[in-house]
Amino acid sequence: MADIHLYSLATPNGQKVSCFLEAANIPYEASKIDILKNDQFTDDYIKINPNSKIPAIVDKKGPNGEEHAIMESGAILLYLAEKYDQFLPKDPVQKSQCIQWLFFQMASVGPMFGQFGHFFKYAGEKCDHPYPTERYSNEVKRLLKVIENQLQDNAFLLGKEACIADFAIVPWILCLDKFYNAEEQLSLNEFKKIKSYQNNFLEIPGVKKGLEVCAF
Known part of the structure; x- marks a missing residue:
C-alpha cells in the first residue's frame, strides 16, 4: 500500500500534484473529491483539509514516522519535492x-x-x-x-x-x-x-x- 494518498480533482490545482507524483514516479493512491457534489465539505475531508479545498494529501509515513496531512497545493509540492528529492534544485x-x-x-x-x-x-x-x-x-x-x-x-x-x-x-x-x-x-x-x-x-x-x- 502506498504511503501517499491524494485527495483531488482534475482542476489546475489538483493537476499540479498528480502530475508531480506521476513524473516523480512516486507510488500513491488517489481519491476523487467532487467539488460539484460538495465532497469537500464532508466531516472526513475537513479533518484532512480544514479549508475544504482540493488538493490535499495524507502521508502515512510523515515526519517522525507519523501520519501527516497537508493542504495547499504549493505546500504539497514543496513537501513532496523535499521528501523525495525530486524537481527541486540542490543549488x-x-x-x-x-x-x-x-x-x-x-x-x-x-x-x-x-x-x-x-x-x-x-x-x-x-x-x-x-x-x-x-x-x-x-x-x-x-x-x-x-x-x-x-x-x-x-x-x-x-x-x-x-x-x-x-x-x-x-x-x-x-x-x-x-x-x-x-x-x-x-x-x-x-x-x-x-x-x-x-x-x-x-x-x-x-x-x-x-x-x-x-x-x-
Whole structure:
C-alpha cells in the first residue's frame, strides 16, 4: 500500500500534484473529491483539509514516522519535492529562485487566472458589466508576459530542467485554452515561448497521465 494518498480533482490545482507524483514516479493512491457534489465539505475531508479545498494529501509515513496531512497545493509540492528529492534544485540560489516562482504562482497566477475564468466563463448572466472581465484579462496577460520574459530561450522557468514551480504554473496556463476557451480573448498565440514551454512540460514522462487523475 502506498504511503501517499491524494485527495483531488482534475482542476489546475489538483493537476499540479498528480502530475508531480506521476513524473516523480512516486507510488500513491488517489481519491476523487467532487467539488460539484460538495465532497469537500464532508466531516472526513475537513479533518484532512480544514479549508475544504482540493488538493490535499495524507502521508502515512510523515515526519517522525507519523501520519501527516497537508493542504495547499504549493505546500504539497514543496513537501513532496523535499521528501523525495525530486524537481527541486540542490543549488541554493536556484532553489531560492524555484521557491520564488512557486510563490508567484500561488499569489498571482492561480488567483488571477481563476478570477478571470469565473467572470469570463461563468458569470455572464449574473454580471453583464465589462469591467471584471477586462480587469482580469489584462492582469492575466500581464502575468503571461512575466512568464514569457522569464523563459527567454529556456525550456523551463529556471533553464533546461523542470522544477516544482513549472508543475504549479503550467496546468493553469493549459486551463486558459483547454477549459476557459480563452485563446482569442487573451491573444494566447502571441506568447510563442509559453507555447513551447507547455509542450516541453507535456513531454515530461508521466505528466499527461497526471493531468487525467481524478478526472471530472
